[in-house]
Amino acid sequence: MVAGNRYELKLRTEGREGAQPSREEWVEDEGCRRTYYAVYIFFGLLTLTYNHTPAISFNEFDSLELPSSESLWSAEGVDDATWREQLTASAITKFREAHDNLFQGEPARYSAFATRVMINALFLEVWYMKRSPEALQDVVTEYKLRLALETWEKSLALCETETVVIPLSAPHKGHPLIFNAMAMYRNTRARLEVDLKSIQEALRYHDSYEVAAAMTTARDxxxxxxxMIKVIEQCFDCIEVAALQGIRWVARISATNWSVEHPLCGLDLIVILSLWLYRLEHDEEPATDEELAMYKKVRNLFDDDSVDIYGSKLSSIVARLWGSMLDEVVVWGITKLMGESFKLHSQALVGYEDAIASCSGASTPGMSTPSEELDIDSNSGF
Structure with missing residues (x-):
């Protein structure tokens, strides 16, 4: 169906021979484009979660325009002349043009939907690089990807202003698609440094013990x-979003109010953070000043009682907290799997004996009674 719509769109566009479409024609064309890009993003999430090979090739988008702003797409109650003026004034660029701008370090202006599309494209570029033996040895490719990601982030300031208000209970005050795109951005930045393919493939079998084992053995x-410090900053940003809003609030609200991108993208980040903390706690090599500073930033999210109760192992606390948050309210089945896996991963990080001791009291550190709850420091807004 999607391929057929894409082909019909191509025929309609070519049939106009350069003439501008009518309003009705544009709406039909834009609907096709949006469907195509939505499927592209969906397949990107399958690649992110299960390491599936992307189903839509990058080259299919060369001549395709990026999605318009939500304001233009949802415009109602305006006459055709006014709508035509809005269309002319809007910054609609083609996918290839925006892609090239990012890799050349030139910030681009496009819609919120297009912002989500472009970070999906950059994520898949990173995925292809990690799966190509030749590209892994190519420092130029990695440099260009870093440049493109930095430029994508700078382009956020140029994003088209949306007049359509979409209510969202989240710390992000802009459009929800930007909020979702930022989750994908953090994950993509992390994947440039750390490849957790074994975890993604373990998720295919929906066995929390297998996933947890893959998490723990990924520490190398x-x-x-x-x-890696830069990656840990992205990981910290991910967990700080939950800390600033309140862990229990996020656990209950995010499941029904946020996109599934957030738990999916957060998986890699929290695994990386917990394993990096574990390395600092157990390596013979002393921590650098920067590593100590980042460790303390994470540590300051938690109160002293929580750290004392759970064995003073910050790596385990982070994993247990995230697992408890993911499976408190389950809408997407995969979040329950991830929550259970993180709890098992937390036990592995403190060792079998410590896990038995901690499990004999409270079940999870954040979602039962106040005395058992893994609190967030009051300075963080919990």
Whole structure:
């Protein structure tokens, strides 16, 4: 169906021979484009979650325009002349043009939907690089991807202003698609440094023990380096979103109010963060000043009682907290799997004996009674 719509769109566009479409024609064309890009994003999430090969090739979008702003797409109650003026004034660019701008370090202006499309494209570029033996040795490709990601982030300031208000209970005050895109951005930045393919493939079998085992054995993939500090900053941003809003609030609201992108993208980030903290707690090599500063930033999210109760292992606390948050309210089945996996991963990080001791009291550190709850520091807004 999607391929057929794309082909029909191509025929209609060519049939106009350069003439501008009428309003009705544009709405039909835009609907086709939006459907195509929505499927592209969906397949991107399958790749992100299960390491499936992307089903839609990058080259299919060369001549396709990016989605318009929500304001233009949802315009109602305006005459054709006014609508035509709005269309002319809007910044609708083609996919290839926007893609090239990002890789050349030139910030681009496009809609919120287009912002989500472009970070999906960059994520898949990173995925292809990690799966190509030749590209892994190509420092130029990696440099260009870093440049494109930095430019994408700078382009957020140029994003078309939306007049259509969509209510969202989230810390992000802009359009929900930008909120979702930022989750994908953090994940993509992390994947440039850390490849957790084994976890993604374990998720295919829906066995929490297999997923948890893959999480714990991935610690050799998490190095201690200057570049890793930048990744940990992205991981910190991810967990801080929950901390600032309140863990229990996020657990209950995000399941029904936020997109599934947030738990899916957060999986890699929290695994990386927990394993990096584990390395700092157990490596013989002393921590650098930057590593200590980042460790303390994460530590300051938690009160002293929580750290004392759960064995003073910050790595385990982070994993247990995230698992408890994911499976408190289940809408998407995969979040329950991820929640259970994180709890098992938390036990593995503190060791079998410590896990038995901690499990004999409270079941999870954040979602039962106040005395058992893994609190967030009051300075963080909980």
């Amino acid at each position: 993939n998490v190095k201690r380096s200057q570049e």
